[in-house]
Amino acid sequence: MRKPLMAANWKMFKTPADTTAFFSAFLPLVKDASQSEIAVCAPFIDLPAALTAAAGSNVSVGAQNLYWANEGAFTGEISGPMLKALGCTWVIVGHSERRQYFGETDETVLRRTKAAIAAGLKVILCVGEMLEEREANQTEAVLHKQFGAGVAGLTPEEFAEVVIAYEPVWAIGTGKTATPEMAADAHKTIRHLAAAAFGEAAAASLRILYGGSVKPDNVSSLMAQEEIDGALVGGASLDPASFSKIVNF
Ligand code: PEP
Numbered sequence: 001m002r003k004p005l006m007a008a009n010w011k012m013f014k015t016p017a018d019t020t021a022f023f024s025a026f027l028p029l030v031k032d033a034s035q036s037e038i039a040v041c042a043p044f045i046d047l048p049a050a051l052t053a054a055a056g057s058n059v060s061v062g063a064q065n066l067y068w069a070n071e072g073a074f075t076g077e078i079s080g081p082m083l084k085a086l087g088c089t090w091v092i093v094g095h096s097e098r099r100q101y102f103g104e105t106d107e108t109v110l111r112r113t114k115a116a117i118a119a120g121l122k123v124i125l126c127v128g129e130m131l132e133e134r135e136a137n138q139t140e141a142v143l144h145k146q147f148g149a150g151v152a153g154l155t156p157e158e159f160a161e162v163v164i165a166y167e168p169v170w171a172i173g174t175g176k177t178a179t180p181e182m183a184a185d186a187h188k189t190i191r192h193l194a195a196a197a198f199g200e201a202a203a204a205s206l207r208i209l210y211g212g213s214v215k216p217d218n219v220s221s222l223m224a225q226e227e228i229d230g231a232l233v234g235g236a237s238l239d240p241a242s243f244s245k246i247v248n249f
Helices: 016-030 044-054 080-086 096-101 106-118 131-135 139-150 180-198 200-205 219-223 240-247
Strands: 005-009 037-041 059-063 090-093 122-127 162-166 208-211 230-233
Touching: 005 090, 005 208, 005 240, 016 044, 016 059, 016 240, 037 090, 044 059, 044 080, 080 106, 090 106, 106 122, 106 139, 122 139, 131 139, 139 180, 162 180, 180 200, 180 208, 180 219, 219 230, 230 240
Parallel strands: 005 037, 005 230, 037 059, 059 090, 090 122, 122 162, 162 208, 208 230
Antiparallel strands: none
């Protein structure tokens, strides 16, 4: 039985003061939410405020990226051991915005994922196709490529620390959601790839989240799909009431 994970991706929104205000409104709304695990992935500068506010609660905290070296002359970067020392549980790797705007590739996704796990973090690893690729019936091929180059190079022990987020790029921040059936099909492809690389048992326990314009009014139909094990939520996670409705779907 896979426990759903509801993860917020705040992207480049909120100050530390906004973060504290979010948690004081959000925590009471989700304190009885035992059906799902909850994570908030915040900008680096908000992590101390998020960790302080979430201490002792049922909400864990994560970052949105990391660099693969532990330390060194890498101006502007943040490492896995730094995030772990702060108290983070999660880190997002390979979000489509990092692939589109910051040169992330499947190879660097793999390097970041290995480094995160070596530091003791759990990874939300994002995959998904662009609109042109879906329209050209390339969704499966893209997932094969992203999985083959970005995930299959993990060891079985590393793979056990990974949650995959399937995020069709055309559905992120656009208000367009994949239908629950479209999402479930892509999740099945990913689970087949996981079974081929890591075996049936590892594939059966892999959590696959859906991401792309998840909102309080569509979360229930998405979560009704057996293949969907939670959500990675951008826009609708910025407001405590709206993210709590998603968590309490
Ligand atoms: C995301 O940022 O991963 C995301 C899915 O964004 P949104 O929910 O706004 O589409």
